[in-house]
Amino acid sequence: MTRPVTVAVRRTVAPEHAVHAQAWVQTGTHLASHFDGFLGSGWIREGHDSNTWHMLYRFDSPESLAAGERSRERDAWLASGASFAEEIGRVQRTGIEGWFDEPLAKAAEPSSGVEGASVEDTTPTAPPTPPRWKQMCVIFMAFLPTTLAMNFLMLLLPGWSELWLAVRLTITTIMVTPLMTYLILPTVTKLMQPWLMKGLR
Numbered sequence: 578m579t580r581p582v583t584v585a586v587r588r589t590v591a592p593e594h595a596v597h598a599q600a601w602v603q604t605g606t607h608l609a610s611h612f613d614g615f616l617g618s619g620w621i622r623e624g625h626d627s628n629t630w631h632m633l634y635r636f637d638s639p640e641s642l643a644a645g646e647r648s649r650e651r652d653a654w655l656a657s658g659a660s661f662a663e664e665i666g667r668v669q670r671t672g673i674e675g676w677f678d679e680p681l682a683k684a685a686e687p688s689s690g691v692e693g694a695s696v697e698d699t700t701p702t703a704p705p706t707p708p709r710w711k712q713m714c715v716i717f718m719a720f721l722p723t724t725l726a727m728n729f730l731m732l733l734l735p736g737w738s739e740l741w742l743a744v745r746l747t748i749t750t751i752m753v754t755p756l757m758t759y760l761i762l763p764t765v766t767k768l769m770q771p772w773l774m775k776g777l778r
Contacts, residue, residue, distance in 0.1 A: 581616060582642045583635045587666035589628045594661035601658045602632060608654055609634060614641025630662075707773040715773065719757060719765040727753050 590598040606618045618634035636642040645651060727749055731737050737745065766773070 581635055581637050582639050583633060583670045584642065585668045585670070586632045586664060588630050588632060588662045588664050590630050590662050591628055592626050595622075598630065598658070598662055601654075601662065602630075604657075605651075605654050606634075608650055609645060612636075612641070612645040612648065614638055615645065629665075711773050715765055715769050716762070718769075719761045723753055723757060723761050724749070727756075 602620050609615050609618060614637040616635040616637055618632070620630060620632045623629045623631075636645060731745070731749060
């Protein structure tokens with residue numbers, strides 16, 4: 578299943594270049610709007626005199642994102658801002674991992690309490706976040722049966738029960754973690770999506 582991808586980029590911009598940077602960001606947003614799969618973008622400054630800017634953009638799939646980021650047009654746009662904007666961090670979010678990125682969601686919202694804040698109001702930049710108790714319920718629903726099944730299967734191995742408890746837990750965790758990350762949690766999340774997002778849209 579293809580999932581939308583949200584990218585959050587932190588850049589340093591000297592305060593004296595703020596006007597140029599705003600025009601540069603708006604040009605980048607206009608450019609990206611012509612790329613296939615583009616879903617929206619936004620940006621926010623930490624304060625009027627801050628040199629840290631948070632910029633976000635979202636595509637409908639990793640493939641669309643990769644195509645947009647490889648384009649010559651984007652390379653030219655990045656080059657045009659190289660003299661005043663320096664990238665210092667990047668985070669990419671897809672699926673369930675985006676739940677836990679509250680700063681990302683908040684940075685995408687207009688806020689009168691942050692000087693210099695500006696966001697594209699017509700396009701979403703981050704998915705809504707389900708309540709923590711719902712996240713906990715879904716993770717529990719995925720984790721408990723997976724762990725029980727794995728432990729039951731491992732008991733069928735000769736000599737397994739004689740191993741030191743810490744060794745058994747380590748081996749089981751190593752085996753369960755990729756299953757949870759790439760198969761179980763995405764599946765359970767998709768099935769529970771209507772309940773998770775109820776009242777948030």
